[in-house]
Amino acid sequence: SQQGEEDPQALSIQEGENATMNCSYKTSINNLQWYRQNSGRGLVHLILIRSNEREKHSGRLRVTLDTSKKSSSLLITASRAADTASYFCATPSRAYNNDMRFGAGTRLTVKP
Amino acid sequence: NAGVTQTPKFQVLKTGQSMTLQCAQDMNHNSMYWYRQDPGMGLRLIYYSASEGTTDKGEVPNGYNVSRLNKREFSLRLESAAPSQTSVYFCASSPGTSGRNEQFFGPGTRLTVL
Numbered sequence: 001s002q003q004g005e006e007d008p009q010a011l012s013i014q015e016g017e018n019a020t021m022n023c024s025y026k027t028s029i030n031n032l033q034w035y036r037q038n039s040g041r042g043l044v045h046l047i048l049i050r051s052n053e054r055e056k057h058s059g060r061l062r063v064t065l066d067t068s069k070k071s072s073s074l075l076i077t078a079s080r081a082a083d084t085a086s087y088f089c090a091t092p093s094r095a096y097n098n099d100m101r102f103g104a105g106t107r108l109t110v111k112p
Numbered sequence: 113n114a115g116v117t118q119t120p121k122f123q124v125l126k127t128g129q130s131m132t133l134q135c136a137q138d139m140n141h142n143s144m145y146w147y148r149q150d151p152g153m154g155l156r157l158i159y160y161s162a163s164e165g166t167t168d169k170g171e172v173p174n175g176y177n178v179s180r181l182n183k184r185e186f187s188l189r190l191e192s193a194a195p196s197q198t199s200v201y202f203c204a205s206s207p208g209t210s211g212r213n214e215q216f217f218g219p220g221t222r223l224t225v226l
Contacts, residue, residue, distance in 0.1 A: 030211065031211065031212070033214065040220075041219060041220070042116070042202055042204075042217030042218050042219050042220055043155070043202070043204075043215075043217045044217070045214035045215060045216070048213075048214060088154060088155070090155075092210070092211030093171075094211075097209060097211050098143060098145070098160045098162055098168070098209050098210050098211060099157055099160070099170055099171065099210075099211075100157065100210045100211065100215070101157075101171070102147075102154040102155040102156075103154050104152055104153055104154045105154055
């Protein structure tokens with residue numbers, strides 16, 4: 001069963017705009033990870049945020065985590081056409097174990 | 113470094129045929145994983161290997177077997193393929209537990225079972 005669920009399922013924006021994707025999960029977690037998948041390719045790790053962190057930045061990416069609401073958000077600022085991809089959140093099914101559960105993803109399209 | 117490599121890239125099987133998907137990593141990672149990705153469902157873990165010599169079931173292990181041949185290689189075998197196993201299969205590796213570390217993914221194998 002899926003642990004994380006992304007919202008929206010699809011998002012279309014213009015280049016230069018910001019894109020926000022959300023992830024909700026069901027059980028307590030120790031960390032949450034975000035991945036990107038370009039069409040027809042494997043997933044690429046973007047960022048890992050631990051349960052004791054509220055916000056984390058990496059370049060144009062900003063991830064927040066609200067453990068009380070069991071939700072996380074991924075913000076991509078000043079989007080580019082190259083950001084067009086699917087974005088997935090993933091959480092361990094149990095504390096720090098090897099069984100990561102992925103959501104169905106948000107399909108982001110950035111129009112030039 | 114090649115990272116995580118998978119062979120073949122594409123495969124078409126008939127129901128009941130068997131095949132082995134190969135995966136290798138050159139990053140000296142301890143843990144390796146096999147996932148399947150179906151449309152609209154994200155990735156689901158089939159099997160994983162926390163270290164050389166060990167394997168464990170993931171969320172959807174039925175119909176599959178795995179072998180951790182050595183630290184570099186982790187293969188996935190379908191003994192008797194079924195149409196429900198039509199999917200894209202991804203291999204991944206991580207330095208340690210995936211719950212603590214990022215995973216590095218291969219390019220995938222697109223499998224169709226007729």
